[in-house]
Amino acid sequence: MECHSVNPKLSTDRKVALVGNPNVGKSALFYALTGKYATISNYPGTTVDIAVAKMGDIEIIDTPGMHSLVPVTGEEEVARRLLEDAELVVHVVDAKNIKRTLPFTLQLIEAGFNTILVLNLVDEAEKLGMFIDENLLEQRLGVPVIKTIATEKRGVSRLKEEIRKRIDAGKDGRRVIKFSPQIEKVVSEVEEMLEGDYSISKRAMAILLLLKDTISLEMVKREKNYDKILEKVNVSSILPYEIMREIHENAEKLLDGVVRQEEVSKGLMKKIGVLTLNPLVGIPLSILSLAFIYLLAGYVGAQILVDLIETWYEENVNSAINIFLEQNIPNYWIRELIGGEYGIITLGIRYAIAIILPIVTTFFLAFSILEDSGLLPRTAYLLDGLFKKIGMSGRAVIPLLLGTGCGTMAVIVTRILETWRERMIATILLAVGIPCSAQLGVMLGVAPDFRAMLMWVLIVTAVLLITGFLASRVLPGERAVFFMEIPPIRIPKIENVFYKTVSRLEWYFKEVLPIFVLISVLIWVGRITMVFDAIVTALSVPVSTIGLPAEASEVFLYGFFRRDYGAAGLFDIASEGLLGYGQILVAMVTLTLFVPCVAQFSVVCKERGIGQGVLVFVLSVTIAFTAGYATALMVGVV
């Protein structure tokens, strides 16, 4: 992994990095500054997607959430590397948590970063009776301090002005942290031993080393005094928390007289916030939010909108294309590449626009609303006990829930999990059996009645729980730890929800549309070369073992290219009357558990390595047919 160089594509402009904790309105501020939907870039060496957009000729980078300079999650590691490359760092904090976040600001300034401190969400702080004198704080820190309410664009123009003014100021050697003599001595001793050239000040490096920061330890490996430095760091009887405590004490002193606290009655939202943590209230609320997602994505999206758009597309685009091809292209195979049953336009683009677009749009819309309301972390909290049983912390609810929208995106989001083991278990579950929204929609259509639907849900859930349970026993690694900030309950702002949905959709299409076209081409090549026939014949063995007709084999193969392809194919053969009641159930279960789609598979390989990707693949096939066979036995199909 390259240590600290930003993608050359991004590097010509001057860069501003937004850093800060999760849930402080960083994304809203990003949008307010750039007025654009983020273009998502991939950070080299890792696969974290970073939002980048222009503010005039300045590039604004929205880094993943970060609590301190010492990273804990993979996301935070990337954030740390990104900010080391920026000309200017804008530290966005939740104004009401200034006391807890100022130590990080101090570390940033101490590290030599050209810093601006933004106190966001000042309205929430003032509602709590907290008033901050930003001018006094600015004087004491020596860096600009700006109050904003990003969602209402308040304070944003001042921030823009300040960014333009400060961007070329460069790094300075300002020191804001004063340690006690004992710590100061060790810090300066370590500092003096460092000879290399770092993107942060040597003093900050020394502090990070004493905080046992793994990235910094890695960076000083090249030092010729490495052994001595390591010994000094390890032998010093100073504990990381003692250093942090002194940094916190510094912050407290700086804030003395800056923050004025007035008594206020407890807000209604706060009371609701606490109430939702009670399982008696929270669990029904979580179920309601699931129902809300289903209503929007599963019903409005997958049924009403898909019907409308699909019918329109088939009647207008498909028929027009096919008539045009018939008249102008004599060659059958070229006609088939573009039109026909599996052509790029008649199948690839149609699937993307008519089926996927409405479903993921409505799903992302519902998900963004839940995300902004602060309900997701509460669901994570409530489900932590259950998730521990399958080796993950409650946090995993976020990628798994997102997986019911798009498994590919969800695999990337597993990054918010802290350990390799948790990420692996989540990846396996996503690949094995979390149905994506497209698949869910079609399953709802295929299910002959409510009883079959219910059985499908029960069987798939059981398989998921068993898989998770076994995976957590087999996979090595540290136990899952649940530790999470619970943001206040907020009423989502329409503009922000819209912004989030659009940027997710943009990412989705960039990633998915090319794959759709590619799949059409692959199917085309497969049909010409007869490779598909060979695979379909091979697949018909397990398929007939679980009591399904040979026609279903094709469904499974296409299911790999897009899960919903398979599901839609199932829909076709079911409506042709080829399957009995029991067979439909068997097919639904097996297809849901069958391999992830090709997009998800490629992301798994990218995120976890090819070896583990293949492992997940084989595991899915095995589990799918085993569970399918068991279901077939249960309903008497075989």
Place this chain on the structure above:
Amino acid sequence: MISEKAENSLREIWMAEEEGKRVDASTVEANVLEELKRERLVDEEGGKLIFTEEGKKRAEKIVRLHRLAERLLSDILGFKDVEEHACRFEHLIDDEAEEAICTLLGHPQVCPHGRAIPSGGCCIAKETEVERVIYRLSELSPGDEGEVKYTVADDRETRMLISAGIIPGTEFKVIRVYPAFVIQIENTQFALDKKIAECIYVVRKS
């Protein structure tokens, strides 16, 4: 009773053994070495010192007192430089005081430097008349308020807690304990599982 110097030697041999090392007999003052041998606390083996059964027991006790003293000085009395004071303090603690201190501190398992404190009889029984001052966060109830005194966790968890600002001196209020813990620090709420809550040692405020 053996001399303070002999006691300190026993502690040094114990600490060397913790790191898998042995102490050279030549590094110990002659009269101290003689005292240790006379009391049948150590044997010499190829120039290195090893404990006798009795010596090991005595050393364990001394180390326990030393580390309890460190905890007491740093957590309750707020000393910053505990090592030196603890060296003198440990010799003054008798059995009764030892139990009282250990209980007061909530039967701590490690010293401020992260080394294990050998457990005593009171840690196993966990009951005595002394009122406790230090609790684990996991033992508190909703509505309790407290101050973090120290944490005992692995590196990853420690970094996690430090990043979130949960360090000695942080004041908090317990909001919920089920299904997992929720505490409020300033204006932020954190959810944490029982295992993490067990790692955080706190003083309860009434």
